[in-house]
Amino acid sequence: MKKFEIAVIPGDGIGREVVPAALKVLDTLCEVHGGLRFETTQFDWSCEYYLEHGEMMPEEGLQTLANFNAIFLGAVGNPKLVPDHISLWGLLVKIRREFEQVINIRPAKLIKGVKSPLANPKDFDLIVVRENSEGEYSEIGGRIHRGEDEITVQNAIFTRKGTERAMRYAFELAKKRRGRVTSATKSNGIFHSMPFWDEVFNDVKKDYPTIETESIHIDALAAFFVNRPHMFDVIVASNLFGDILTDLGAAIMGSIGIAPAANININGKYPSMFEPVHGSAPDIVGKGIANPIGQIWTAKMMLDHFGENELGTKLLDIVEQVTEAGIVTPDIGGTATTNEVTEEICKRIKQ
């Protein structure tokens, strides 16, 4: 019996609705297949927790999490209660950073039964490898002067180590896929960091002579996500560009509610974290209509991470059967509730 200990952080908003749904699916999968168990421990760290304790997680929170095999997170943030940059940097970004989850991977592909907003999408299946630890998301900077003359400086920091690491990850992934890596750049406009990014890309690609490569400026690349997403296999992008591209990826799939993600600790020192692309969606909280598929697909990425690829593939197949059958939440054109979608998936797992 393989056993994995999972720290579960439902977080805010619909995180608390879709995380239980995904855990139920995981449990059902384990029950049916035997030989595998997830032991979960729940943590209520969230904006409400912040209002009570003045911090998003307890001081020893990271230490606690360090003992788990993985972290399964819903969504963080509720700007009505806590400013985003406090809630997110106090929990989500903090874990990504402190646990050296330097890579964020996010697939986007056409899912059967889910209508893309694109008129005639060819069958696309891409994956964005996002640098997850540095770049434009930096605490370095500040303000000088006040009033009319105020100036804010924001530093973006790109290290060769961090940049190269993300790129190598992308190339290794491409080797197992269709053998193509696209680099998201903006070296025509951003003066220092992006020419550096290009330079590292050109260095790294020499080690992968069989992989096809190209560099595309982020503005054109965003447009290509609309015009020809089927052209892409693996895309490597900085923290910010990866963020933008993956929301676009979710959009062309048909809903941000179905898009999964994994924050990977590649040196094995700390747990990796699995959290869907969507946020806490305060507008639909409590209505029972949150799409659980993003969180469930995220669970599939956790299965893959633990080497359980067969189960992972099976899970995504079943999800596609259910979407194809039209048992889907309103965001993708259905009338089903979070529960109904979840139950249907569980039912088919048991069949």
Add this chain to the structure above:
Amino acid sequence: MKKFEIAVIPGDGIGREVVPAALKVLDTLCEVHGGLRFETTQFDWSCEYYLEHGEMMPEEGLQTLANFNAIFLGAVGNPKLVPDHISLWGLLVKIRREFEQVINIRPAKLIKGVKSPLANPKDFDLIVVRENSEGEYSEIGGRIHRGEDEITVQNAIFTRKGTERAMRYAFELAKKRRGRVTSATKSNGIFHSMPFWDEVFNDVKKDYPTIETESIHIDALAAFFVNRPHMFDVIVASNLFGDILTDLGAAIMGSIGIAPAANININGKYPSMFEPVHGSAPDIVGKGIANPIGQIWTAKMMLDHFGENELGTKLLDIVEQVTEAGIVTPDIGGTATTNEVTEEICKRIKQ
């Protein structure tokens, strides 16, 4: 007789094909309507010029341009000849900066007869006001260490003056349109500059109580360009975010080949510059199939800028007649050449 002196810089690649086309259209328009004349002077500043002279424009280039009423530019850049950040910062970005063209405006709307790649686009008509002088496009930064330990720092600089100026421009524009301003932010991820951006936005909006406002993170906003572009009226964005959004805007219109832009000097000290969103497109140079509509629509923005709104509106109407009639270049599904589209537009102006 009103007379405007225009500095014309065709630049690189298809810039040299679409600029003559747009000038021909402008001439025809003036001929037919009388009372208005554009006197043009051509400058061959380009990547080829760089190869010959070691700079993108002569030392006194800016001084020369300063005497004109406006600059009409095609496209700059040919990475096979000159690295982009040299060619662009040596000409395009240099003019934007030195001539204090602090605002870049770029409309995106459904054009009759041009098929959007979106499945069911509602009738959208938005305009992005892009801060054009500072932000993420900054020469400040550099590298430390070499080899494995190399680190690159890129500074983004946001001044209250620059930020506020762009926002006020957006609010004033919204007053003349549908009364709605959306701010593109990323204050949940970018630690200093974007919370500052939000703060300035919240200050400025107090002066415009009748304008509806919202702030949306750039990742979600990019997704909304795909899902519901009709929700937007005026969007105000930083230099980088504006760059990305306007290429997306061009994409959802159906082709980057039709998207226009204006770089506005708002204090009247220097000429403004009119250049379409598309680049020099080396891949289609010489084939005679470059879409002239982006450059022609850009000429319309120049007419508007000179207060010739009636002529501007007439020109865009005629362009839409021609696209509706299907006389369009291959990028938007037709078989017409640059010349044929141009001739058809001229013919209809004369009718």
